Amino acid sequence: MFADIQEGVRQKFRQAIHDLFSLQVDAPTLGFPPSPEMGEISITSCFDLAKQLRQPPRKIAGQVVDRLLPLAGVERATIAGPGYINLHLDRAAVAADVFLRRSSRRQPRPLDAVKVLVEHTSINPNKAAHIGHLRNAVLGDTLARLLRFRGWPVEVQNYIDNTGVQVADVVVGFMALEKKTVQDLRHLIADQSGERFDYVCWDLYARVSQHYGDHPEEAALRLATLKALEDGEGEAAEMATLISTTITRSHIATAERLNVRYDLLVQESEILRLEFWKSAFELMKKSQAIRLEDSGKNSGCWVMDLQEQVPDADEGANGEDVKVIVRSNGTVTYVGKDIAYHLWKFALLGKDFGYERFHRYPDGAELWRTAVHGEPNAPAFGHGGHAYAVIDTRQSYLQDVVRRAFLALGYAEQAANLRHFAYEVVGLSPRCAKDLGVGLGEEDRSYVEVSGRKGVGIKADDLIDTLFVRALEEVRSRDTVSGEEEQVACARQIAVGALRYFLLKYTRRTLIAFDFKDALAFEGETGPYLQYSVVRARNIFRKFREAHPGYISAALPEADLHQYLAAGHGQPFWDLVLLASQLEMAVEQAISTEEPAALAKYCFRLAQAFNNFYHHHRILQEPDPARQNFLLFLTHTVAETLTQALDLLGIQVPDRM
């Protein structure tokens, strides 16, 4: 609602400026007056126009104001200070609309037929997932939810590098260090009594990394193993498939605990077997995006120029800026494969994968993965119009190489629709590292890097388990939730809520120094606080229905809304309605700035406002039935808004807590 009014204001303003001064201007950026009594939307554009029009801003504002109305949802417009235009909304209309919107939970109208692809998680399938991977998964999953809410068709992909060195290292670990055969491995995986397979690999991977460090002469074995995986032949390849598939399943399970799902697993093995690179290579050669270097240190390599194609570039020959795409031995580098994958995302490769079913979610939704020979009636994957890649900020350089490759190939439009959703990594707080027995290395650093290679990190499932136990203690310490099963279900939701909110409340560029004290907090700006707010609202309705069986929240007459939301006594109520009406705006902002934290903050503000309201009004004791009805209307509106907003963060609300 609020977002629609904003859009209306923008258009009307442009029209007004056009009519008054025959001037085409950009849509004005809208702000908020400093105090709610001054209105809900402010326009500051008259200041910008002052110079151009040679008129004082206040005078311009005076002329514009008359032409802004009538406008749906806006009651009146005023001029303030040296030239601000403030709009006062039609409170009753806004309240009625928000109530309706939140009650019906109607599907958003489709924005476009173009599909948006979101690639996230993409963990190397050679060890258990850790806290850093969770940030990626939760950010990506939330982004996907936001886009769907906005009306985009979304496809979530998870890239599985099942033929890379990380898997190869674990294969070497089992074969060379542990002297295990494929059969041994099968038994180890099937044996439920021992340690989890992904945890075994976690330790083994660290050991292998250490081993290579101590024995540089083993590098040949490493390369040979990698080659075997790429060719898909021999026992090593068989082991790799076993390892990567098993571990991918555990990653999927871990993600599912956090309400994170995927539509498709894209495996590197198929990129190799189906020769995706070959097609990409041809394209790049044909369009001269890459060239064969015949001298210098990169002699024999196919390289891509990274220098900007601007004529006035400095003549400085200080080291040519190129990136090797194909090595002198003819093999393709990591970016090369990534370029091929991204070309496929936009259906620019002229090739497609086969697909097979991999996993079925409890509600019947299916997760597919790529295959050389797929099932005949597989859905159509790929063919995206936009593609987000959720990858940590350290890979910005390589993501930029992919983008430049698109430009060099002449795909400017697709390059613009290729979004690297970059985020900072998760580190460990010094205290946390100390608890894990990890040395701080250098003296006083504010965080310690997570490293799969060194086995340093908090395993995702351990963290979720710890949160669950803490939540269960908390649930049991109150007697609001009865029954073992309910308590467990409640504790699960709280654990997930705490973790997802913790990972989402920081903006992307903020490095999270993980600390149990913060992550396990259930008070203040936390997931459980948000969940609790909704539970409080639900408790009111539960209790109310005891005296009024079958009560359903219903819309209120405009006259009542008008009365209760009026300036003065109604201001606090209106503030709450207004905030609830801004959900769509918050989502829009979260998408356009690629900042899910914006929605997390919005949820918190709404919960805070509601808790304040809750504290000031004893709704069930309200003697005036009409007023009580209004308070229930308000409670319902806010609780539903918060529930939907939390759903976008992937956070569910327990029945009681």
Added chain:
RNA sequence: GCGCCUGUAGCUCAGUUGGAUAGAGCGGCAGACUUCGAAUCUGUAGGUCGGGGGUUCGAAUCCCUCCAGGCGCGCCA
């Protein structure tokens, strides 16, 4: 050396893309439970927005320059 990111209250972080009086959580202090359960709420203390210039009617936000951190820059992935 080059490139990108960051610096806001004791701590951890927001700050609606340049607007009106810089906010929140935690921690500190002082208060509020007769069940719509306090996983809550209220009040209070606390800030030269890293420093210095500049642009502008107006700057935490844009530009320049220092200072201090972080991350990238492989024929690794």
